[in-house]
Amino acid sequence: MEELITEPLTHEELLRKAISFAIKNIENAGGPFGALIARNGVIIATGCNRVTADQDPTAHAEVNAIREACKKLGTFNLIGCDIYTSCEPCPMCLSAIYWAHLDRIFYAASQKDAAKIGFDDSFIYHEISLPVAERAIPMQMLPTFTNTEATSPFDMWEKQLDKTEY
Numbered sequence: 665m666e667e668l669i670t671e672p673l674t675h676e677e678l679l680r681k682a683i684s685f686a687i688k689n690i691e692n693a694g695g696p697f698g699a700l701i702a703r704n705g706v707i708i709a710t711g712c713n714r715v716t717a718d719q720d721p722t723a724h725a726e727v728n729a730i731r732e733a734c735k736k737l738g739t740f741n742l743i744g745c746d747i748y749t750s751c752e753p754c755p756m757c758l759s760a761i762y763w764a765h766l767d768r769i770f771y772a773a774s775q776k777d778a779a780k781i782g783f784d785d786s787f788i789y790h791e792i793s794l795p796v797a798e799r800a801i802p803m804q805m806l807p808t809f810t811n812t813e814a815t816s817p818f819d820m821w822e823k824q825l826d827k828t829e830y
Contacts, residue, residue, distance in 0.1 A: 752775045
């Protein structure tokens, strides 16, 4: 994106940077979303929506920023960091933010603003609330697998003494 700044910025300055990343990304054949991760006001990583440019449906701005921050910091746990994003995170990005243990989310545009231009995630929120049998994409737990076979990776993980908890 651009050279990272090492002095602390305000919440407003960081959010304006995320918006500017989104604008620059549009000019670079990407989607209209930008994000950054900061610790104590200092930018650690940035990300933009590269879904169509990279042919990757998971290449959302927030996910790309999380991936970059984790690589830079050498960890999967971003406790102590905040995310600034040009738009309210979609369900996938929100899940990634929770899994990364980010402290806070700051965003500019709402999910309703995104829906007005064709980025409507309301169907996903609706799907998640439905029982598995009623979802649009069929999900089926195959009964041919015994519980012992299906949960054997979990049993192995639980017994592993040198595992890294997350």
